[in-house]
Amino acid sequence: MKATIIRIWDFYLTGFKSMTIGRTLWFIILLKLFIMFAILKLFFFPNFINTRPEGMTKEEFVSKELIERRDMLKQE
Numbered sequence: 084m085k086a087t088i089i090r091i092w093d094f095y096l097t098g099f100k101s102m103t104i105g106r107t108l109w110f111i112i113l114l115k116l117f118i119m120f121a122i123l124k125l126f127f128f129p130n131f132i133n134t135r136p137e138g139m140t141k142e143e144f145v146s147k148e149l150i151e152r153r154d155m156l157k158q159e
Contacts, residue, residue, distance in 0.1 A: 135144035
């Protein structure tokens with residue numbers, strides 16, 4: 084079992100070392116993932132839980148917000 088894992092690891096390692104265009108493609112993929120998860124999260128997905136009133140737990144705040152938003156949707 085251990086020998087099989089080592090052979091698989093060696094197969095992928097030598098494959099990645101001998102890449103030419105693949106390295107550029109992996110760089111582009113990783114850059115796009117970084118942009119999606121790091122930069123877009125900062126600007127478009129603020130942390131609303133930290134805006135809760137003093138003395139209210141996170142659970143209470145989330146349940147209150149969900150109920151209020153459900154009621155707003157019902158009114159429309």
